Amino acid sequence: MKRFLSILLCLMMVLSFASVVHADDKTTITFYCNPSKNGGVEAAVAAFEAANPNIHVEIVEFSSDTNQKKTTLSSIFQAQDDSADVFMMDCTWPDEFISAGWLLPLDGLYTEEELAEFIPGIMDICFDSNGTMYAIPEYLNAGVLVYRKDLLEKYNYEPAKTWEELIEQCKVIQEGEAKEGKPLSGFTSAWLEYEGLTCCAFEFMWDYGAKFAADGKCTLDSAEAQQGLAIMRRMVEEGVTDAGIRGYKWADSQAIFNAGSAIYMRDWPSAYKNAINPEKSSVSDSVGVTVLPSGTAGSFTTNGGWYIAVNAFTSHAEEAKTFAKFICGYEGQVAYSSKSGDLPTRPATYNDPAFEGTMTAQLYDIALTTTSRPSSAYYSEISAEIYTNAALVADGTKTPEQATADMTANIQAILDR
Amino acid sequence: MQAVHSKPKSTVVKNIGLGVFTVLFVLMIVAPFLWLLLAAFKTGKELYSMPVQILPSGFNFQNFADAFKMQPLASYIVNSLIVAILSTVLIIIIASLVSFALARTQIKGKRLVLLMLLSISLLPPVTILNPIYLMMSNLKMMNTTYGLALVLVAIELPTAAWYLMSFFQTIPDALEESAMIDGANVVTIFCRILMPLVAPGVFTVSIMTFIAVWNNYLFASVLNPSKKARTVTVALTMYAGETTTPWNTIAAAAIVSCVPLVIMVLICQKRIVSGMVDGAVKG
Amino acid sequence: MHNKQRLIFGYIALIPAIIVFCVFIVYPVINTFYLSFCNYRTQTIRQGPQWIGFANYAQMFSDDKMWTALKFTVLFTLISVVLESVLGMLCALIMNRQGKTRALVCAMILIPWCIPTVVSGLMWNYIFAESYGVLNYLLQLTGLTSGAVRWLTDSNYAFLSILISDVWKTVPYMSLLMLSALKTVDASFLEAAQIDGANKVQSFFKISMPCMKPIIIVAVMFRTIQSFRIYDLIRVLTNGGPQGKTTSLTIYTITQYTTYGNMGYGAALAVLTFIISMIIAVCFQDGVKSKLEV
Numbered sequence: 003m004k005r006f007l008s009i010l011l012c013l014m015m016v017l018s019f020a021s022v023v024h025a026d027d028k029t030t031i032t033f034y035c036n037p038s039k040n041g042g043v044e045a046a047v048a049a050f051e052a053a054n055p056n057i058h059v060e061i062v063e064f065s066s067d068t069n070q071k072k073t074t075l076s077s078i079f080q081a082q083d084d085s086a087d088v089f090m091m092d093c094t095w096p097d098e099f100i101s102a103g104w105l106l107p108l109d110g111l112y113t114e115e116e117l118a119e120f121i122p123g124i125m126d127i128c129f130d131s132n133g134t135m136y137a138i139p140e141y142l143n144a145g146v147l148v149y150r151k152d153l154l155e156k157y158n159y160e161p162a163k164t165w166e167e168l169i170e171q172c173k174v175i176q177e178g179e180a181k182e183g184k185p186l187s188g189f190t191s192a193w194l195e196y197e198g199l200t201c202c203a204f205e206f207m208w209d210y211g212a213k214f215a216a217d218g219k220c221t222l223d224s225a226e227a228q229q230g231l232a233i234m235r236r237m238v239e240e241g242v243t244d245a246g247i248r249g250y251k252w253a254d255s256q257a258i259f260n261a262g263s264a265i266y267m268r269d270w271p272s273a274y275k276n277a278i279n280p281e282k283s284s285v286s287d288s289v290g291v292t293v294l295p296s297g298t299a300g301s302f303t304t305n306g307g308w309y310i311a312v313n314a315f316t317s318h319a320e321e322a323k324t325f326a327k328f329i330c331g332y333e334g335q336v337a338y339s340s341k342s343g344d345l346p347t348r349p350a351t352y353n354d355p356a357f358e359g360t361m362t363a364q365l366y367d368i369a370l371t372t373t374s375r376p377s378s379a380y381y382s383e384i385s386a387e388i389y390t391n392a393a394l395v396a397d398g399t400k401t402p403e404q405a406t407a408d409m410t411a412n413i414q415a416i417l418d419r
Numbered sequence: 420m421q422a423v424h425s426k427p428k429s430t431v432v433k434n435i436g437l438g439v440f441t442v443l444f445v446l447m448i449v450a451p452f453l454w455l456l457l458a459a460f461k462t463g464k465e466l467y468s469m470p471v472q473i474l475p476s477g478f479n480f481q482n483f484a485d486a487f488k489m490q491p492l493a494s495y496i497v498n499s500l501i502v503a504i505l506s507t508v509l510i511i512i513i514a515s516l517v518s519f520a521l522a523r524t525q526i527k528g529k530r531l532v533l534l535m536l537l538s539i540s541l542l543p544p545v546t547i548l549n550p551i552y553l554m555m556s557n558l559k560m561m562n563t564t565y566g567l568a569l570v571l572v573a574i575e576l577p578t579a580a581w582y583l584m585s586f587f588q589t590i591p592d593a594l595e596e597s598a599m600i601d602g603a604n605v606v607t608i609f610c611r612i613l614m615p616l617v618a619p620g621v622f623t624v625s626i627m628t629f630i631a632v633w634n635n636y637l638f639a640s641v642l643n644p645s646k647k648a649r650t651v652t653v654a655l656t657m658y659a660g661e662t663t664t665p666w667n668t669i670a671a672a673a674i675v676s677c678v679p680l681v682i683m684v685l686i687c688q689k690r691i692v693s694g695m696v697d698g699a700v701k702g
Numbered sequence: 703m704h705n706k707q708r709l710i711f712g713y714i715a716l717i718p719a720i721i722v723f724c725v726f727i728v729y730p731v732i733n734t735f736y737l738s739f740c741n742y743r744t745q746t747i748r749q750g751p752q753w754i755g756f757a758n759y760a761q762m763f764s765d766d767k768m769w770t771a772l773k774f775t776v777l778f779t780l781i782s783v784v785l786e787s788v789l790g791m792l793c794a795l796i797m798n799r800q801g802k803t804r805a806l807v808c809a810m811i812l813i814p815w816c817i818p819t820v821v822s823g824l825m826w827n828y829i830f831a832e833s834y835g836v837l838n839y840l841l842q843l844t845g846l847t848s849g850a851v852r853w854l855t856d857s858n859y860a861f862l863s864i865l866i867s868d869v870w871k872t873v874p875y876m877s878l879l880m881l882s883a884l885k886t887v888d889a890s891f892l893e894a895a896q897i898d899g900a901n902k903v904q905s906f907f908k909i910s911m912p913c914m915k916p917i918i919i920v921a922v923m924f925r926t927i928q929s930f931r932i933y934d935l936i937r938v939l940t941n942g943g944p945q946g947k948t949t950s951l952t953i954y955t956i957t958q959y960t961t962y963g964n965m966g967y968g969a970a971l972a973v974l975t976f977i978i979s980m981i982i983a984v985c986f987q988d989g990v991k992s993k994l995e996v
Contacts, residue, residue: 034644037657062645066659069937070640073545073960076744077641081553085561098963102747143661194855195943246832248944249855253664257467257834270662282463306661379745382961390945397944441796445810451870452813454836455825471839513722516715524712525705532716534983539727540924541979543931543952545959546972547730554726573726576719578924582879585916589886605711623882627875634818636934652818666828673821680816685809 029321030058033329034075034089036308037063042342049337050328057321068092068197079104082315087322088329091309093374094197094381096127096137099311101379105136106312111323112138119332120347124305127374136311138330141344143306144368145205145294148259148267148274152288153179161292165209165233168266168295172242175265187244189237190255191268195393198251200385201304202268203392204375206230209297214376220417223410228402230297231395238396248396260284268294270306271365275343291361293368305372307347345369380416387412459483459670466667482671489658489668492675495651498564498643499633500679502650505568506632507625510579513572515621518584519609523595536577544574544637555642562648567639571632579628586620587613626684633680651676734976737969744963751966758970768971770946771954778861778950779929782868786929787922789869790876797877798884815874823938826867830854830939857947860940864948867935872925879921883914923986927979951975 035043038061047059064071072095078086079102091099099105112135117125120139128137149161157175162168172188179186192198204214212227214220237243244250244258252269256276259267260283267273271291280286294301310330312322328334332354335346340356345365351357352366378384391409394400400408458466459482460475486492517536521529551570560566590613598608614621633652640653655676658669738758740751762768797808814822829837830853841847853863887910895905911918933952936942942949942957949957955975959968 037660039660060645063657064644065640065653065656066661067656068661069961070656073548073637074641074644076960076963077549077552080549080747081556083552083556083561085556098744101745102963194941195945196941244833245850246852246855249832249852251664252662253659253666254831254834256663257831258469260464261467261469261834263469263833272660272662276463276663279463284464284468380962382963386957393943394945399945437796437799440792441807444793444796445807448814448870448873449810451822451825451829452817454829455817458828467834469834471834471836473836513718517719520712520715524708524715526709526712526716532719534980535723536719537983538731538976538980539723540927541976541983542731542734543933543955543972543975545956546734546969547727550730550733551726554729570726573722576722580719581920581924582917585920586882586886588916589913605708609711619882619885623878627878630815636818636820652820655818655821664824666824669821669824673817673825676818677813677816681813684812684816 028056028058029318030060031087031316031318031321031325032060032062032085033325034062034064034086036071036090037066039342039344042338042340042344045341046329046334046338049333050325053328053333054324057325059325062086064090075099075104079313079315084313084315084317086313087316087318088310088312088326090140091137091311093124093127093305093307093309094385096309096311097130097377097379097381100130100136104314106314106316106319106322108135108138108312108323108326111135111327119350121349121370121372123370123372124307124347124374127305127309127377137309138311138326139347140308140310140330141335141339141342142347142369142372143270143272143308144345144365144372145201145268145303145306146271146274146291146365146368147294148269148277149290149292150262150265150285150288151290152285153265154290161290162266162295165206165237165295165297169233169237169240169242172265173240176241186262187258187264188242189266189268190244190247190250190258190264192250192252192255193243193247193393193396194249194251194254195389196251197385197389199389199392200375201306203231203234203388204373205268205294205302205304206234206297208302208373209233209295209299211297211299215417218417220410220413222413223406226299227406231392231402231405233297234392234396235398235402239398248393271345271361272343275361291364293371301371302373303368303371305374307372378417380419383416384413387416455670456674458667459674461667463665463667482667483675485665485668486658486672486675490654490672491646492651492654492672494647495649495654496676496679498648499650499652499676501564502568502571502639503629503632505565506571506575507629509568509572510576510628511621511625514576514580514583514624515614515617517580518587519613521580522584522587523590523613533581536580539573540577548637548641551638552641562643562645564643564648567643567648567650568632570638570642571635574635574638575628575631578631579624582624582627583617583620586617586624590616629683630680734969734972737966738973740966740969742966742969744965754966758967761967762970762974767946767949767954768951768974771949771951774861774948775930775932775951778865778932779926782865782872782929783922783926785865785869786872786876786925787918789873790921791880793873793877794880794884797881811874811877813874814871815878817871819871819934820938822867822871823935826863826870826935827854827939830863854940855944857944860944860948864932864936864939867939868929868932871935872929876921876925879917880914883917883921884910886917887913919986923983926982926986930979930982931975 038044043061047061051059064074075089124139124142128135130136147161153175154161157178159171162171168189176186176188191202193202207227207230210226210229212222212224212230214222244264252273255267255269256273258264260277262285274291276282277289278286294303310326312326316322332348332351335348335351336354336356339346339362345362346352352363357363376384387409391400391405395402395405457475460479462479465472465475520526521532555561555566555570594612595608598612636652639650643649655669655672658665658672737751739753739755741754742751793811829835832838832850832852837853838850841851851859853859891909892905895909900908931952932950933956936948936950936953940948942953951971952975955968955971958964958971
């Protein structure tokens with residue numbers, strides 16, 4: 003027992019010595035970010051430190067579960083802790099965090115001209131209702147339609163321009179391939195009851211002209227929204243979607259497509275990157291990517307971007323702001339995105355030599371047209387209403403009319419708080 | 420008595436039945452783990468091939484290399500070991516004392532202490548997360564292995580204490596009484612007589628505690644987010660991206676992170692079983 | 703003399719545990735109870751918690767989602783605990799036999815337990831997957847099912863899937879405890895019983911069981927409480943779906959608490975879990991009582 007205790011004591015002493023930070027005149031700020039992809043974050047931070055030798059940035063990675071990221075951040079903020087000076091933030095969080103008073107206002111960090119250098123469609127998220135800026139877009143995610151070039155060529159099709167066309171094409175190809183003894187699914191995506199389905203459902207509803215809200219009233223109970231949801235149901239009913247689609251997250255959907263078992267996939271650019279990687283995909287040399295199909299009102303894609311914000315309780319506000327501005331600046335974004343493969347938020351960067359001939363340059367047009375999910379401090383609850391009802395429609399349990407009526411009633415109650 | 424004649428036959432049938440049951444059982448337990456093991460050797464393509472490809476094309480160690488390349492797995496394993504050993508030792512010391520007091524003395528307020536201990540494990544941990552975070556941050560114990568170890572002592576103590584108590588209860592009073600007649604004081608009795616007798620229980624409970632601490636995710640991820648203090652269980656969830664799950668790399672990392680535990684359990688397994696046999700004979 | 707000394711040592715022995723309890727638990731627990739009577743949301747956190755009396759509880763009892771979650775949790779707890787206790791005991795009996803297989807069984811059986819729940823959840827997700835999962839592949843290969851089973855999206859199968867993965871993970875834990883319980887049974891009693899003509903089944907129920915009772919009761923009690931708070935596995939496997947049919951009380955609590963930022967209501971749900979767990983503990987009062995009678 004005594005020996006145990008003495009070992010214990012020694013261990014603790016060693017540990018506490020090890021944790022003493024050696025002092026120097028550099029300011030250290032902490033940056034909480036998504037798990038680094040191919041060293042993208044490190045590259046951007048290295049560029050920043052080279053330009054600002056008096057600031058050291060310590061990188062702390064979130065775990066990859068979005069819910070867990072939010073848990074970590076809210077623990078920090080509720081303790082009014084300054085352990086995270088700068089952090090990455092999902093595009094659905096700012097409203098909640100702003101109304102909680104957890105974000106540092108970034109007034110005066112950018113001039114009007116500088117703000118105009120970002121893609122305009124994604125900037126609404128950065129401001130509160132009074133026009134105070136709280137967040138800066140770091141990178142984008144846009145929905146894309148990934149397709150099998152070989153199959154479309156075989157049946158003489160161009161990539162589908164509308165959802166109707168996609169359904170027709172899938173049916174013909176599926177029938178043809180089944181006759182040759184190679185049954186496959188038409189379309190795959192992430193329709194598990196979670197945020198992924200919310201993104202998809204919004205796209206379908208927007209495509210047919212639905213608007214989320216006007217003047218504080220939820221306007222989803224409309225023929226347009228019903229039409230959008232009805233298309234989802236049709237795809238399931240007519241056997242176009244993969245049988246397991248209701249249980250898929252993005253990774254599952256990609257697995258189906260990469261195994262060569264689907265013609266079309268709605269996913270993010272990273273999925274396309276995987277699909278053309280021969281190590282991950284068995285159809286790598288016959289994959290194409292294009293904009294999502296349109297409904298009657300056009301083609302919409304969800305903004306799945308990540309933003310940078312500064313902790314309201316930071317004790318290094320100036321350094322933190324400098325860093326936030328740098329990492330979302332031209333140099334920072336090129337350093338980050340050229341490694342990580344995410345889409346930058348500044349149109350000018352797409353012409354940078356670093357992206358020449360890459361997928362990033364290819365996706366420029368899509369990146370310009372993303373639409374943000376509704377902004378509300380109670381977004382998560384709204385999203386739950388959307389995905390639950392969309393899933394019921396896809397299953398055929400609810401009619402689109404019932405679903406839009408139900409979700410509108412519940413969302414209105416949330417908006418009225 | 421009437422079963423005398425049929426005894427050999429029924430024993431054979433029983434043994435075969437038991438053998439079959441054992442094999443089936445082990446198979447069911449091991450199969451999913453085997454699947455994890457196979458996944459660790461597969462390439463991204465083989466992973467999701469349809470129809471399912473059972474065996475990987477070869478011993479492909481790329482995933483293991485990736486696992487170490489993407490995250491400093493070795494140092495996370497060291498962190499986990501430090502946290503788990505520290506917590507387990509503290510928990511066993513505290514829990515042995517408490518369970519002795521509750522199971523073998525006449526002190527008052529036992530029920531209160533018992534229920535108090537129990538109440539720790541009755542709340543969903545997420546609801547006590549924020550106050551604990553606040554405290555750790557004020558004590559400047561964030562991102563330290565000993566800080567996390569202390570918190571986990573509080574979380575895992577009740578289970579350990581309750582189990583140890585039931586082991587203390589199984590010791591006959593006679594043993595203690597005879598020692599008392601020999602003039603041994605209570606501390607000697609506790610250290611020299613009772614502790615050796617509950618040793619098998621202590622082993623079992625230590626392993627349980629060790630694994631529970633090792634596997635803790637919520638507190639470890641929130642209290643120790645930085646690289647220098649991260650535990651391996653948290654690291655396992657960091658291989659996935661927002662929209663991708665490199666399942667083969669995760670499987671490889673999971674296998675690596677299980678190795679210390681499996682080794683520990685295999686070493687202790689013999690001691691648990693034999694220790695308990697000895698304990699029972701002595702008792 | 704000895705008795706007094708013993709009492710003093712008894713009280714001293716409690717001190718470390720009480721310190722740990724006071725430092726880490728008292729404030730968080732009281733805080734949770736207090737918040738359950740407040741309107742306290744992330745969105746309005748700057749105003750601090752506002753006392754609203756029993757409103758959260760009133761809302762809770764008229765909340766269909768809460769009732770669905772409660773029903774699921776109770777059903778799941780009952781089935782999983784019974785299954786795991788019986789299987790755990792069977793396993794322990796096998797491990798307890800002297801024989802060549804014992805070491806192997808012991809080693810194998812402990813593996814599932816070493817794997818973090820987060821990882822085993824991912825692993826089962828991969829196994830249960832509808833189109834590329836190995837389980838559906840094997841079932842169709844052997845002709846047991848004709849089409850793919852919707853393991854995670856059909857509500858009945860989703861329940862079964864969660865049950866299977868939970869049993870797989872927990873049986874080792876139970877069997878280790880049951881094994882250590884078996885080891886406390888005095889071999890001489892069993893021999894005596896055998897001489898008296900009792901068969902193995904009889905001596906198991908008449909002699910071994912009463913001996914092991916304190917340990918088994920505690921094991922089953924903790925298992926019940928843990929099972930009642932099931933979270934990680936469901937989060938990874940079904941995320942509470944389809945249509946909230948596999949949402950456990952803890953999943954619902956955490957969704958309210960973290961995802962929706964509704965900490966007052968979340969705290970009320972946590973208190974509900976707390977009270978039900980307390981009731982479970984009281985139902986096992988036999989175990990508690992026998993502990994107190996020395």
